[in-house]
Amino acid sequence: MTSETAKRLADLGLELPAPARPAANYVPFVVTGNLVYISGQVPLAPDGVKFIGKLGREFSIEEGQQAARLCAINVLGVLQAAVEDLDRVARMVKLVGFVNATPDFTDAHKVINGASDLITDVLGDTRGKHARSAIGMGSLPLGVAVEVEAVAEIA
Template sequence: MTRSISGRVAELGLALEAAAAPAANYVSCVQEGNLLYISGQISRKDGKAAFLGRLGDQVSDADGVEAARLSALGVLSQIAAATGDRLDRVARVVRLGVFVASTPDFNRQSAIANGASDLMVEVFGDAGRHARSAVGVASLPQGVAVEVEAVVALAQA
């Protein structure tokens, strides 16, 4: 297995964008002890918000899964920035919080969140298996369909 996060992502036919800067008065990630807390990452493509709208309305389930995957790539970009792009620094993905902008009657948030969860397992193997919440919300920043936050346990440097 490749020793860098970006290398492992490339093996999957994907690419990491530069870690997004915070959009307001917060930081993108905070390390406390061996835990790395990553602020919510929205779905971005080529540096711009992607997959705008709500599930159950303008956004299809397939596009929602892809939006979750893109949001998870943003999380991976933050992890790479915090660890010097070292795959071996990630002991475990502890938790994902997945927020899905959806209509009141939409009830497949967990299926959409699998886009993010599956990517974590593809990148980190068993260490990518995590606890998760998938929550439907009325709207998200910049009008995106999905936002993902994470808690990651780091191995000793």
């Protein structure tokens, strides 16, 4: 039987990746109680890391949203690995988005909408709407434009 969330993913034409191997001394997720903490996810595609550079210099807001969307796809891939069936997700509690940006770039919140919109599209309004922070940074690992971490509640 196909789950509701799997149907939404299929309707969106999305296939979630398996979690990437950690690049340092951490794990992709930690489950404690009914919460899943997901380590920061970068814009990693099957053919490698994408969106290397800064918002406000190499990338526009729209391109940053694409990078954030790719990060969110990876967040959901890790979450699926943690809980097996995304229908177990009671709610996405919080996203934290980090935007590698020039000092004068003030639209980090618009960039991270790319991640928030995707999470809501996949999980629906009730389970997908979340608290959020969008933070401009001077640099990020691997020089990527965006990184997104998350906390989800599971049933």
